[in-house]
Amino acid sequence: MTSRADAAAALHGNGANCAQCVLCAFAGALGMDAETALRVATGFGGGMGRSGGTCGALTGAFMVIGLARGMRRAEDAEAKDAAYTLVREASRRFQEKNGAVACRDLLGIDLGTAEGLASARARNLFATRCNGYIKDAVSILESLLKGDEHA
Helix, strand or coil: CCCHHHHHHHHHHCCCCHHHHHHHHHHHHHCCCHHHHHHHHHHHHHHHCCCCCECHHHHHHHHHHHHHHCCCCCCCHHHHHHHHHHHHHHHHHHHHHHCCCEHHHHHCCCCCCHHHHHHHHHCCHHHHHHHHHHHHHHHHHHHHCCCCCCC
């Protein structure tokens, strides 16, 4: 049986970005189809459109937290606070494990430039590093959402 983390990494190998992989790994269990998950998370790869910000695997995890535990009504401050707490904890764990949360720091490259993107591809960073970040984000989510019947 393929683990959720392995399935997410395999999707990355097929061309999906890190955020898409993490969101897709949980989408079905959270009532979202794979096509919608891919579309929603499209702009979050490479630290938000290759800008080097927060790692896509982590932003994908934030989307999962929102779907699993987020607000269902605008006035639901309790759910918002609970989701924010989980987001901060996911971020903390990811930082602790990987030393950073920003894509540019994790890869040591600026994906927003043609040279940086070419270097990342030439050095095979997406397979050698990003797959690990995807698996870490999935593992962190599984731990944080343990017992959630939908995740």
